[in-house]
Amino acid sequence: MKSKLEKLLIKSQVPNHVAIIMDGNGRWASKRGLSRIRGHQEGMESVKSVVKSARELGIKAITLYAFSVQNWMRPKAEVKALMKLLKDYLIKEGDKLSEKGIRLNAIGRLDDLPEDVCVVLDDIMEETLHNRDMVLTLALSYGGREEIVDAARSIISRGDITAESINELDISNYLYTKDLPELDLLIRTSGEMRISNFLLWQIAYSEIYVTSTLWPDFRKRHLIKALLHYQNTERRFGLTSDQIRKREVL
Numbered sequence: 001m002k003s004k005l006e007k008l009l010i011k012s013q014v015p016n017h018v019a020i021i022m023d024g025n026g027r028w029a030s031k032r033g034l035s036r037i038r039g040h041q042e043g044m045e046s047v048k049s050v051v052k053s054a055r056e057l058g059i060k061a062i063t064l065y066a067f068s069v070q071n072w073m074r075p076k077a078e079v080k081a082l083m084k085l086l087k088d089y090l091i092k093e094g095d096k097l098s099e100k101g102i103r104l105n106a107i108g109r110l111d112d113l114p115e116d117v118c119v120v121l122d123d124i125m126e127e128t129l130h131n132r133d134m135v136l137t138l139a140l141s142y143g144g145r146e147e148i149v150d151a152a153r154s155i156i157s158r159g160d161i162t163a164e165s166i167n168e169l170d171i172s173n174y175l176y177t178k179d180l181p182e183l184d185l186l187i188r189t190s191g192e193m194r195i196s197n198f199l200l201w202q203i204a205y206s207e208i209y210v211t212s213t214l215w216p217d218f219r220k221r222h223l224i225k226a227l228l229h230y231q232n233t234e235r236r237f238g239l240t241s242d243q244i245r246k247r248e249v250l
């Protein structure tokens with residue numbers, strides 16, 4: 001049965017692509033006198049809930065900021081625990097993704113990941129390759145600046161393009177997200193007002209929604225609130241409101 005909040009959603013206006021900066025695991029744990037690892041474990045429950053909810057709500061692509069390039073500088077014990085959580089999630093949820101028609105994707109400098117994690121990740125991406133209901137993208141060893149640097153390097157390595165001829169489409173086609181829809185909505189949990197080096201190119205015209213809810217507490221109702229915010233925001237892409245209304249009439 002749909003909740004009151006879900007009934008307010010306009011199905012035809014649900015964003016195609018939603019990205020989430022999943023922040024607040026450590027603070028959630030600290031408030032309860034628990035270890036940071038316990039916070040990350042609870043955060044994985046939010047991942048499961050949000051992925052399931054996103055598919056139910058009709059979102060076609062969801063991208064989760066799971067581990068940044070900078071996160072490698074965290075204490076070794078925490079990094080090791082995070083990699084184990086990631087591997088366990090992939091093993092336990094792989095079959096469920098297939099059952100739900102969800103394709104698993106990953107972006108970032110994936111060669112930096114431990115070999116055992118890469119093997120499981122590659123296997124599940126291959127197994128879910130032809131699923132079409134939704135694409136779940138995990139940003140792993142990811143950085144927005146690093147992504148743009150990698151794109152520039154790839155363009156230059158072609159050897160058949162001049163600096164003057166490079167345009168936005170060229171750059172977009174060499175980003176990690178080249179096969180994903182344009183980003184419509186970026187959600188950040190925990191109330192922090194920053195982007196944290198995430199999808200810097202892709203957020204150019206996306207809506208941004210910040211909630212004070214810590215990631216381990218984030219569930220379907222919080223996702224719906226973000227979608228309602230998106231639906232109640234006029235997206236102008238640099239135009240005026242009058243221009244947008246004229247376009248709609250045409």
